[in-house]
Amino acid sequence: MPELSAGDTAWILTSAALVLLMTPGLAFFYGGMVRAKAVLNMLMMCFLALAIVSVLWVLYGYSMAYDESVGGLVGGFSLAGLTNIGPDDLAGTIPVFADVGFQAVFAIITVALIAGAIAERATFRGWAIFVVLWATIVYFPVAHWVWGDGGWIGEFGAIDFAGGTAVHINAGAAALALAIVIGPRLGWRRDPMKPHNLPFVLLGAGLLWFGWFGFNAGSAYAADGIASSAWVTTMTATAAAILGWLLVDVVRDQKTTALGAASGAIAGLVAITPATGFVSPVGSIVIGLLAGVVCALAVGLKYRFGYDDSLDVVAVHLVGGLVGTLLIGFLANETYTGDAALRGLFYGGGIELLGRQAVAAGAVMLYSFAVAFILGLIIHRTVGFRVSEDAEVGGIDLASHAEAAYEITTAAGPSSSHAAVSQAAKERSVQA
Amino acid sequence: MPELSAGDTAWILTSAALVLLMTPGLAFFYGGMVRAKAVLNMLMMCFLALAIVSVLWVLYGYSMAYDESVGGLVGGFSLAGLTNIGPDDLAGTIPVFADVGFQAVFAIITVALIAGAIAERATFRGWAIFVVLWATIVYFPVAHWVWGDGGWIGEFGAIDFAGGTAVHINAGAAALALAIVIGPRLGWRRDPMKPHNLPFVLLGAGLLWFGWFGFNAGSAYAADGIASSAWVTTMTATAAAILGWLLVDVVRDQKTTALGAASGAIAGLVAITPATGFVSPVGSIVIGLLAGVVCALAVGLKYRFGYDDSLDVVAVHLVGGLVGTLLIGFLANETYTGDAALRGLFYGGGIELLGRQAVAAGAVMLYSFAVAFILGLIIHRTVGFRVSEDAEVGGIDLASHAEAAYEITTAAGPSSSHAAVSQAAKERSVQA
Amino acid sequence: MPELSAGDTAWILTSAALVLLMTPGLAFFYGGMVRAKAVLNMLMMCFLALAIVSVLWVLYGYSMAYDESVGGLVGGFSLAGLTNIGPDDLAGTIPVFADVGFQAVFAIITVALIAGAIAERATFRGWAIFVVLWATIVYFPVAHWVWGDGGWIGEFGAIDFAGGTAVHINAGAAALALAIVIGPRLGWRRDPMKPHNLPFVLLGAGLLWFGWFGFNAGSAYAADGIASSAWVTTMTATAAAILGWLLVDVVRDQKTTALGAASGAIAGLVAITPATGFVSPVGSIVIGLLAGVVCALAVGLKYRFGYDDSLDVVAVHLVGGLVGTLLIGFLANETYTGDAALRGLFYGGGIELLGRQAVAAGAVMLYSFAVAFILGLIIHRTVGFRVSEDAEVGGIDLASHAEAAYEITTAAGPSSSHAAVSQAAKERSVQA
Amino acid sequence: MKLVTAVIKPFKLDEVRSALETFGVQGMTVTDASGYGRQKGHTEVYRGAEYTVDLVPKTRLEVLVDDTDVDDVVDVIVKAAQTGKIGDGKVWVNSVDAVVRVRTGEVGVDAL
Amino acid sequence: MKLVTAVIKPFKLDEVRSALETFGVQGMTVTDASGYGRQKGHTEVYRGAEYTVDLVPKTRLEVLVDDTDVDDVVDVIVKAAQTGKIGDGKVWVNSVDAVVRVRTGEVGVDAL
Amino acid sequence: MKLVTAVIKPFKLDEVRSALETFGVQGMTVTDASGYGRQKGHTEVYRGAEYTVDLVPKTRLEVLVDDTDVDDVVDVIVKAAQTGKIGDGKVWVNSVDAVVRVRTGEVGVDAL
Numbered sequence A, B, C: 001m002p003e004l005s006a007g008d009t010a011w012i013l014t015s016a017a018l019v020l021l022m023t024p025g026l027a028f029f030y031g032g033m034v035r036a037k038a039v040l041n042m043l044m045m046c047f048l049a050l051a052i053v054s055v056l057w058v059l060y061g062y063s064m065a066y067d068e069s070v071g072g073l074v075g076g077f078s079l080a081g082l083t084n085i086g087p088d089d090l091a092g093t094i095p096v097f098a099d100v101g102f103q104a105v106f107a108i109i110t111v112a113l114i115a116g117a118i119a120e121r122a123t124f125r126g127w128a129i130f131v132v133l134w135a136t137i138v139y140f141p142v143a144h145w146v147w148g149d150g151g152w153i154g155e156f157g158a159i160d161f162a163g164g165t166a167v168h169i170n171a172g173a174a175a176l177a178l179a180i181v182i183g184p185r186l187g188w189r190r191d192p193m194k195p196h197n198l199p200f201v202l203l204g205a206g207l208l209w210f211g212w213f214g215f216n217a218g219s220a221y222a223a224d225g226i227a228s229s230a231w232v233t234t235m236t237a238t239a240a241a242i243l244g245w246l247l248v249d250v251v252r253d254q255k256t257t258a259l260g261a262a263s264g265a266i267a268g269l270v271a272i273t274p275a276t277g278f279v280s281p282v283g284s285i286v287i288g289l290l291a292g293v294v295c296a297l298a299v300g301l302k303y304r305f306g307y308d309d310s311l312d313v314v315a316v317h318l319v320g321g322l323v324g325t326l327l328i329g330f331l332a333n334e335t336y337t338g339d340a341a342l343r344g345l346f347y348g349g350g351i352e353l354l355g356r357q358a359v360a361a362g363a364v365m366l367y368s369f370a371v372a373f374i375l376g377l378i379i380h381r382t383v384g385f386r387v388s389e390d391a392e393v394g395g396i397d398l399a400s401h402a403e404a405a406y407e408i409t410t411a412a413g414p415s416s417s418h419a420a421v422s423q424a425a426k427e428r429s430v431q432a
Numbered sequence D, E, F: 001m002k003l004v005t006a007v008i009k010p011f012k013l014d015e016v017r018s019a020l021e022t023f024g025v026q027g028m029t030v031t032d033a034s035g036y037g038r039q040k041g042h043t044e045v046y047r048g049a050e051y052t053v054d055l056v057p058k059t060r061l062e063v064l065v066d067d068t069d070v071d072d073v074v075d076v077i078v079k080a081a082q083t084g085k086i087g088d089g090k091v092w093v094n095s096v097d098a099v100v101r102v103r104t105g106e107v108g109v110d111a112l
């Protein structure tokens, strides 16, 4: 029986904290991309996902994902509330609670990712309900399929090191469904809808990259050689994807863009996620470069097919997730997978691995899309999933949160806003 | 004799870095909440606390807190300058220097927390002096009371896992004292004084949460099961507190606010701090929810009693710290405390634990309040603790630091500030 | 033969992630200091260095730095592509891949540091070419000199714990060369050219400090006592340097400035870098204080000698690196170096150590300056290293990236930019 | 020579500009403004207190026109800026004594 | 019809607005401005160099009023905006040839 | 009394201000503006789509002057603001019925 390894535990606790930081990072990556009148709502969608999913995870999510399998489809409820678990219980060389924490943050970020597709226009109530239902009906079971003991995808033999299917394809497919259900923003295709704060986009990208080392290298569940190679490939694939996306920028527009660099980084991180512990550094450069190029081109899909996936969740997460999941079929390297059966086509493996990867990707994509579509529709028709036209034009921050993001007055210049001074403060009930 | 554990050391060094990051995080949490003309001063108050307390800690702070006890009240000075300590000396399974670093960042953040109560109006000189004196007279001894070998609170049997009394009640009480001493901002209750940059508030909250995993789970002093359960409760209490605060928002104002979400997160983190390694995940959800609701309501106290605690340090840290410290008396769980005597009322424990918690909380609160009040008064009457009216109205950034935070010119739009161009640059003595 | 230590590995993987975060941190430190029309370009210069150097490192950089020495000058190419390395290979107690990752991020940040000297005016193409060439011709060999097995500086007996010569003097000298080659910004000395976003400067400083714990304490290559003392000195030197720089501010201008605090922090971090594991905490306070004062004064050099080192890379990194590298000759402490031969003058050592430090510093400085100067000149004369006057005046963000950093519209106030509305969107080829 | 000043809803700027261009006006100067009038502002909540912001974002245009064009230009602006909802804004006309084009020093109608 | 333009200290806006409202003026247009005059600006320090910023933040109001009200309105603004310290600003009056309400096309006094 | 309004290139503000100071004008009010005219704007790229921003940043000045000075003031501004390249801007003059200094209530030339 394995003993507690303080080193492995230190690494998993660190990794869990890093992955938790990804959700605020995502909030800024997304928040910088929306217009100034909607940045708070974007941040709040991410923080709400963080708050709700954390609680659900402890109440029943961990149990549904990691309890004993019910037919390979979902875990049971015997771990609900985590009341059976104590600080001395181990999962391999780490405490079960470290596993609980580390897995929780995956659930959180997956749900938060979806928000980008419906930026600037979703009711906060609708989003809250969606978060609860989609996490419960889709994420918890799908995590079980892929990583749960006895989950059907794992049994079937498809592999996913850190979440290409369970996280990115899953979130990307749901994002597509919601974008279709709630429809495009007013003025879409007519107005530019440019990012209001590109430095925030790069800040978010930087924090995401940083956190992703926990996401990928932490998924080794130990501080060992595979964690280290995963660390390296998480760096190199991302770097290569930045170069790939900027290449598309230059060829198409004769300029490199900051939005392209940030998006390329995320595309690379997404694509390497499923493959990070299975491929060599050079393999990861191939994955990154391809992901950068393919995702940059995939942004155009929404214009061709007419859905307003506002912050390109589909192009980056669904497409990037597919790129990485399928490239495993070509680039999986026995030196890293440690299993002769897990070799990609380029390393003398057969076509079966690629086939299994495709089946797993397809299954998660269809399931997530279908459930998200139905949930979205139900919410839309009942409590409403879309704010009023006035709220959207005037800004969802004011309409949904009664706040404005910035009140930037500089004593130095003429841009001093007098709004603050001209307000009639009507204190209503500030007392407790 | 325990040996060095690389795993435990890795975790404590990581935790220490995480906690250090909390002070910049706090700077942004606070800095986003003040008006644009005071953001640099707010950031500088936090960074100054960081700079001063780091140096004091090495010179004599660590010694006063952790050297042999003088009557349970304060440590001696034999460790002053840390000259007796070498890299091979151990404190348990980690090097003493790791302990020095980890404890240093607690001292720093505690002092920095106080700044929020006197935002936008304190002289920088006054603040510098206060930092030196309060750290010396209050923080170092109180840390000894709670965590020092032979400190009276520890001996007395009150428990504080990561700093509910020593950090939050302590800082909150001092904040209240200073807010009273230096008085409300000009225009308080009349002008809105809205946060100038809410995304910064959320950025700060995100960084604080991230760093708090080091604060709480690092306080296990090992990478083990209790560190892991502390990690989990640090996530869940915070999440629940966000939901709790937003609930108050919705009931009272029919809107969820971003400021509420950020404040709720901090309230939850504060409340779980003393209890983090003593309660179960479900227990932590109870603590978080209650803290979110209670702190949200406690914000009204300042209006009722008429002190301008500008960024609600009292409502969040004093009140939140009390909530957590007292709830230990109800929710302490033997599975986690590992001691049948440390059981809360809900788990069959007696009232004594609650009583001891209350005594410890009360003692720290009174001591910190009294000393801070006297120090504040002396500083106010001598070197001055409050900037001139002109400086406050015109902006403390210009008055105290001769800087303006933002000079945002976009070539794209009409908001290009011409201030930069219209300045008559009078270089005085730029040469060294 | 040493075995894998999970604890050491956890610490190095964590440290590597921390150091990676330093490049985004640097991007914000620098980005906040430039004018608003150039912030994206500054961020992009840093992210481009990150992307390119990551890939080069795997392809041949690691090999040039750490493969078997060719005459003490450079490593060979047998590790090119890292194809000979597997996840089970160890370097001491950690996997080779952990070493690869940890060393990669040093290469990245060194190159990125240079960008600050040529802010707001360099062609992006020129920068991309410079990054490739300088990394290849200067950084990889110099890393070998200092840290490679058999590198001449190491053999010679000069010591550099975490990169005073290899990173800071190296980057600072190259920065000086480029600033001279491409010349001052239009309006330099006439216009104020104030930082456009000082909170970003402090955010960057905070992230850099946080990451620097990995940089310095990670350079112990183990989670042990020296890592812990390095952690502490990284905190205290930085704190002291903030105080030192603010002291100069106060004496000269009667005000403390936020820019001074941020710059002081970086100066302290730079100066402690080579000495971090060799000096006591009190020694580190001396180094920090001196670095803060000296670097603050060194900012004036550029006015005296007439080069526009726009963001003071020379004053902070070259000068700060020299301060730290030379002070080792005075303050190296046997308790920490563990070698009686490595004692500074203040601890009874001879003048030889100081001499060796000076030679190493001088050699790196000259080599880096010379090569950077020649590379800069060639690039300037061929593809061009400087944007057009129109581009510089109108803003390099628009000229080089066709983007504007901010589009901040608040529904609340009059500063609503109508630029977005008044644009005629001419979609060209958004489809893939 | 006349100066036509218009205060309009910000999102109408593009339409007004196109309409003026079609009419033949070749230039204008635009400033951000905020307006107070019949149109209500919005409400913000801060720490449980509610604040009403009375000012509404507006865009202010200035167009110098020849005397003969002034009525048409006012008409073009009013038509293009109209939504029919409260807060559409005002247009007013001042007399101008002289106009100079900075670049050339040309005066009067030639300066436009 | 007259156009009253006032340049005042920003923190006086609210008082001026209330005073005008009490008087019966129902609307105005506000822009951020900065002023240069007797009032001194402030000093900034950057890397040890001192810069004087001469421009002082101001708020600029425009109020269209009927000819008969113009003196009173000027008076109301001056009273409300006065602090007695340098930099209180200026108020001036122009003649207006025509005013139109965009929403309805009403002209003259009806447009206010 | 006259009101001289000038729309100029932003980076020319400092020169114009000095020139006016030298001439003896003691105050002015400045606002940020953007202009539409012969001068072309710039192009931005977003997700592969190209957007033309037609508006160009400008600075708008208002200077109240005595009738006798008006021609000279216009001249001073035009000279100082001229670069000779397209987009240098316009200067125009309106008549002012009355001017008041808020601080003192002084009117007319004394108010300047």
Ligand SMILES: Nc1ncnc2c1ncn2[C@@H]1O[C@H](COP(=O)(O)OP(=O)(O)O)[C@@H](O)[C@H]1O
Residues within 6 Å of the ligand: D007, D034, D035, D036, D037, D038, D039, D056, D058, D085, D086, D087, D088, D089, D090, E026, E027, E028, E029, E030, E062, E063, E064, E065, E101, E102, E103, E112
């Ligand atoms: N008397 C006035 N003087 C100057 N501007 C005014 C005046 N009245 C209204 N405005 C401007 O016109 C805008 C619209 O006016 P409002 O009364 O809200 O609607 P409407 O013109 O449709 O009746 C205001 O926001 C303000 O900018």
Ligand SMILES: Nc1ncnc2c1ncn2[C@@H]1O[C@H](COP(=O)(O)OP(=O)(O)O)[C@@H](O)[C@H]1O
Residues within 6 Å of the ligand: E007, E034, E035, E036, E037, E038, E039, E056, E058, E085, E086, E087, E088, E089, E090, F026, F027, F028, F029, F030, F062, F063, F064, F065, F101, F102, F103, F112
């Ligand atoms: N000649 C002028 N033309 C236009 N605006 C002016 C003029 N002189 C002053 N102002 C405006 O009035 C403001 C106050 O003027 P100032 O001379 O500082 O104080 P005061 O009016 O109290 O004597 C200035 O900031 C500027 O905005």
Ligand SMILES: Nc1ncnc2c1ncn2[C@@H]1O[C@H](COP(=O)(O)OP(=O)(O)O)[C@@H](O)[C@H]1O
Residues within 6 Å of the ligand: D026, D027, D028, D029, D030, D062, D063, D064, D065, D101, D102, D103, D112, F007, F034, F035, F036, F037, F038, F039, F056, F058, F085, F086, F087, F088, F089, F090
């Ligand atoms: N008819 C007009 N009315 C008001 N402002 C105008 C007019 N025409 C031009 N302008 C202003 O003058 C600026 C310069 O005009 P432009 O035609 O670009 O160059 P130029 O005046 O050198 O011929 C414009 O950006 C705009 O602000």
